[in-house]
Amino acid sequence: MTGESSSADGLTDAQRSLRAQLLATEHWSLLASRSTTQSEVLTRIAIFLTLVSAGLVTLGFIGQASGFRGWFGVAALGVLLALALLGLITMVRAFNTADEDLMYVVAMNRLRAAYLDLDPGLERYLYASANDDETGVRTTYHFFYERGASAVFGSSMMIITVVEAIVVGLLAGSTAAALGASPIAAIVLGAAVAVIVVVLAILWGRRIYRRAIASLRPIRPSR
Secondary structure: OHHHOEOOOOOEHHHHHHHHHHHHHHHHHHHHHHHHHHHHHHHHHHHHHHHHHHHHHHHHHHHHHHOOOOOHHHHHHHHHHHHHHHHHHHHHHHHHHHHHHHHHHHHHHHHHHHHHHHOHHHHHHOOOOOOOOHHHHHHHHOOOOOOOOHHHHOOHHHHHHHHHHHHHHHHHHHHHHHOOOOHHHHHHHHHHHHHHHHHHHHHHHHHHHHHHHHOOOOOOOOO
16 A cells, blocks of 8 residues: 555655656666766867977978978978867867756756755755756866866866967967068967967857856756
8 A cells, every 4th residue: 555655745655765766767767868078178189289280290290300490380380280170170169068057957957856846855966966956067077166267267178278379379370470471470470370279269158158157047046
């Protein structure tokens, strides 16, 4: 008769057990998707870093073979342009992955809320949040305290952003030098372009984050 008894929410024990199983299955599905997405973007970043390293080594060999004259300038611009384009593609994927990771965290927070609806006594055992709003997301990303800007500056997105900024800066400086600019002017231009790329990437990432947060419709907001 236990499986047929009704609880305060009108569900029988059997129905509550079935809900718990379905929620757990969805939870594991989200965890697997999150893990796969993170693994894929880290592989892409590793591939890009390998290509940057190989490209610079290649330029070194070409420079030695050509004496850094003649067709070396065209080859250098071609390699740097290819690396910049590949870096942009990798950046787009890294930023999209961060957005998707936020999506998975919100979804799992909501599932924890469903667990607490089934058994409110579990709440004191959870470190990760059961609130599907911005505060709940921040709690799930770091249980103990608000990390602030360090979470951004230490992220995979920042790694790919800095490397891409360096490549684009080298491309801009090399292009300026090829067009007859002085070495000092080329260096200053390259550094300025690299800084601009980093700033634009940070603003882009912030826009993606704010857009995602604005789209949330919490069913269990933080108090």
